[in-house]
Amino acid sequence: MGDALFRFATAGSVDDGKSTLVGRLLHDSKAILADQLESVARTSAERGFGGEPGAIDFALLTDGLRAEREQGITIDVAYRYFSTGRRSFILADCPGHVQYTRNMVTGATTADAVVVLVDARNGVLEQTRRHLAVVALLRVPHVIIAVNKIDLLGYSEAAYTAVADEVTTLVGELGLPEAHVVPVSALAGDNIVDRSANTPWYRGPALLELLETLPSLDELETELEALRMPVQLVIRPQGAVAHGVDDPDRFRDYRAFAGRIASGTVRVGDRVQVFPGGATTVVTGIDAGPRELDAASAPQSVSLRLADQLDAARGAVIAAAGALPEPRRELDAALFWLGGRALRPGARVLVKSGTTTVQALVPEIVGRRDLDSLELEPAEHLEINDIGQVRVRLSAELPVEEYVAHRRAGAFLVIDPQSGATLAAGIVTAPVTPTTGRAGNTSTTRTTTDTEGVAA
Amino acid sequence: MSAIDTIPFETGIDTLDALESESIHIIREVVAEFERPVLLFSGGKDSVLVLHLAAKAFWPGRVPFPVLHVDTGHNFPEVIDFRDRTVARLGLRLEVASVQDYLDDGRLQERADGTRNPLQTQPLLDAIAAGRHDAVFGGARRDEDKARAKERILSLRDEFGQWDPRNQRPELWDLYNGRHTVGQHVRAFPISNWTELDVWRYIEREGIELPPLYYAHEREVYRRDGMWRAVSEVSPARPDEVVERRTVRYRTVGDMSCTGAVESAAASVADVVAEVATSTLTERGATRADDRISEAAMEDRKKDGYF
């Protein structure tokens, strides 16, 4: 058994040092090879980085596009890989610039942890708030706040504490889980891989120690949740078996439901329920290619054989018996509006959830989350980078769940039916009324009565 | 470790299992949502890996798409042999886009430096159009190059095959949006998140066959641009270059005229895994002349419709 995979993303305002931190982390954990370092050192020297010979601009390790290097900013997510022996990491270095927030959302949706950089000289800025609101919306399991550039403040504990307190307060207001706060200098390498002698007043772990020990999303979720697997396609060779299969006759009637387990564990002999229809049957086999398994769990890709010949195809969902949610046509949802055209009430869109895409109508915009007050305010429309609360009417029933209860069953895309563009990241929520709920906060008001017209 | 009887569900799954599952999920999504996918297949280890994953994804059914080889005409004979045997073994349909045909009838001209990698773009795009392929699988990995590190798993291309790195579609959770309009197509990169070492560890674990070039062998070589280049008809030594016999292997397999070998005694998969784990150079840095042309060579070629 090898090491496990852990995914994390950076976030925070433009120039707060995300790419420099990532470069430093890669360099200090020996993940940079000689030719890459040489190339980055050469470019740093050509551009006179740091004003002294030999200074290396570590941000160049991830800012790989021509335009990024020319402008000295990150435009789109860079994915990098490193491994420490304890863990393999997939690292997404996200842009801080407001114009590219959609790319930060891209990086954050798959993250087990987000490292939010804050320049110790500036404290919390508007983009810091926006990114943290996104992290809260997406419910990224772990939030690490890296208070950066403390070298420029003489490694002052007081300066660090002031910023740490400010961010911690915001994290609490957003309803995020407790954040880990680390004082760092990405440029000098303090508290990145090893604890620094420059911050004797800091007793916590270095950044890498945190990343190596926090549990990943799948580690957190498989223990908790019941089986759920959206069906991607049905495998039915009907005689057209793969070349090299020894005994083709054995597979003449083979029929299995292929998919990636979204949550939980499945074992041969388990009773499962299938959407649509809700019929109950038994798992008779679990195949991973030619290898038969006794059990499999999220996020494995498998093919499930079932006892009964059910009429199920792509878009079906196989769940543990009793765990299939009531299919719904009406959703309350929070959206992060990524761009393209603005959203107005009455808009017709496509919703992609699991392996199904259906037509949908947005009859009502309940409100828009104000970044400063974090309150939900009435809104006529949603524009790029807005976090909004809406109601969605689907053209067909879907077995979704609230995102807080089940990420993969509660996440969806909003797609423009004409251009095909992805317009929004959507999550299914409990019903929310303006001025009561807070972004990502689980203590939103559940209304049992009809909430029609609350936006008025 | 023996993968066949290890079912690590009690303790969570390891990195290779997680990568494999992610890749199979992507391959199945593309097959389910597109009409006419095709796999770019060069016989190199990354495209062999994608094919292996596809075979697993649809087992015991057949791989439900053809493969496309963009043939520069500067091939290692061992690789063409391997390609043909693989296609026959899996019962696949092979489409070939031949750069040589384009040179012969004048649609393309040979470059002054003799390399043909940049000439692949037009035959590739023509083959995609001719096959009406709406999705093109590639074996590119994000750890190969700083421009590739920026690319989405599903990458939208316009009718000229161009990549617009400043305006990529958001890619959220594992919900892939492959919608495209007439003339556009999608490049799909199922092994985006694999590193070179992951690929080799998986090849070892699964016992995947590769062209023999990947393992140490003796060959007539000469030194150019800091790399060992094979003596061949398309890549002869210049008079001032010394030809010698050395034990080498290839870390990437591409056009013979611009792919270099590395000195190596790694004769088995296990040797290669050990070598890659301790290598001090990146795969492309060690072996690809075409990526050394400029800082942004890969980005520029991708913008023009290259893989």
Ligand SMILES: Nc1nc2c(ncn2[C@@H]2O[C@H](COP(=O)(O)OP(=O)(O)OP(=O)(O)O)[C@@H](O)[C@H]2O)c(=O)[nH]1
């Ligand atoms: N003194 C000092 N400078 C730093 C530190 N970290 C980053 N910088 C500098 O701050 C500037 C911005 O750093 P980047 O790493 O590019 O910032 P970023 O957050 O990635 O920016 P975007 O991706 O464009 O949002 C660069 O000039 C860095 O050298 C630090 O710890 N100390």
Ligand SMILES: [Mg+2]
């Ligand atoms: Mg950056």
